[in-house]
């Protein structure tokens with residue numbers, strides 16, 4: 001028995017074996033054993049993909065467009081992506097060598113990290129954050145350097161704190177604003193200071209803009225559009241959240257030619273290309289899907305208002321997030337840990353929320369509640385939340 | 394704000410004023426008075442239920458009637474349209490572009506009922522040139538709602 005354990009240990013890659021299981025994954029297994037759960041634990045739109053996008057996918061199959069595409073992705077899609085980034089984000093990229101279509105932002109992120117990380121390179125990111133960042137950096141033999149964001153700052157960043165973490169080994173900074181799980185955003189002063197800091201220290205900026213379309217009080221131009229950023233910024237974005245296309249698995253990266261070229265090498269050897277059907281659907285989304293997307297955004301915003309009001313009324317202090325589709329209320333006044341809170345709430349009231357610690361240690365004292373759920377479910381969950389919080393007093 | 398309220402009512406006329414208030418970050422009082430005002434001003438004319446008649450034992454018959462009309466020098470199609478509107482069996486009347494002028498929807502107890510209405514009442518109105526009646530056989534979608542429930546599929550409950 002010991003022998004077989006030893007053997008197993010040897011046959012697996014050590015740096016992967018050492019990675020912890022995602023905190024969300026653990027919770028997933030618990031939730032799956034409870035019937036009739038109301039879930040605020042998802043991280044995807046509850047809308048079905050707008051029909052004209054689905055239709056484009058069906059049409060693509062009907063036309064027999066079922067082969068590979070070029071490694072970088074369909075040229076017509078890349079052209080459309082670059083047009084979109086120019087008009088909506090103020091960034092200009094060339095479709096032929098500064099844009100790559102990927103299997104979701106997930107792949108784009110993986111490619112970007114692997115393309116820029118040498119063993120020992122330090123990469124700064126902000127917690128609480130999306131569950132993959134830390135693991136992705138470690139899988140590329142980089143050193144994750146986490147900075148905390150806090151409720152007092154509306155989960156935004158402190159540029160001076162970033163400066164204090166920079167060492168000669170610092171290679172890049174990862175941004176994700178609007179943020180999963182906090183909904184935090186950056187203002188233009190912060191973006192400018194951060195951009196200046198990156199230029200000054202010759203750092204790469206990796207900006208995960210997957211929630212950028214879901215910004216509720218007006219969107220600022222991307223940090224990628226600021227002076228000096230073009231040659232050091234990797235812009236990651238995708239169709240999952242904005243167009244309710246998570247299952248299509250389609251995203252993209254734009255950036256300087258050398259970085260995109262290097263990402264392309266990995267993509268070429270490990271992925272070939274993104275799904276052709278999904279690429280054609282994505283092209284339709286950019287060409288004709290905006291109105292539907294705006295309708296969904298308006299609906300999310302209204303649900304956010306409902307959710308935030310309800311959480312505060314239930315006795316949990318919750319900021320009004322400016323973007324994404326998550327509320328991140330504080331549960332500190334209940335005296336429970338995030339994990340206990342989420343587990344007890346699930347056991348006693350059959351509502352799933354995600355413990356903040358799944359997104360980094362500083363998520364302790366918070367839970368993530370996704371409001372991309374039906375209003376009926378949100379209201380029922382809030383009603384139960386009020387009962388639960390009351391019972392803890 | 395009115396536009397947003399109307400959008401919400403259009404999606405679900407039974408939405409509570411407290412839900413509208415929470416969605417739009419207004420007080421319930423403000424929402425209720427905005428709605429009353431729109432009702433008083435005749436912007437909101439009524440609220441209607443979208444039914445799947447196949448699932449009830451409603452055996453009534455519906456028909457769309459294309460009506461061609463000679464317009465009058467004063468008033469164009471308005472007078473004829475208004476006369477048609479008065480009949481209780483008429484549920485909807487639109488002036489349309491194309492091969493005919495008025496698109497009239499009627500509802501009756503039976504086929505004979507509707508047929509009688511068309512030839513004895515509608516066709517005999519002064520100014521009506523011709524009618525073409527199409528009985529509705531099956532409703533697939535009304536007011537944005539698809540009748541046959543789509544298969545629901547189980548989404549993941551926990552996603553990062």
Ligand SMILES: Cc1ncc(COP(=O)(O)O)c(C=O)c1O
Nearest residue numbers: 043104105106130180238240553
């Ligand atoms: C911040 C963030 N980045 C990336 C992703 C992955 O998205 P995609 O579906 O494009 O791979 C997610 C999904 O939850 C996310 O929240």
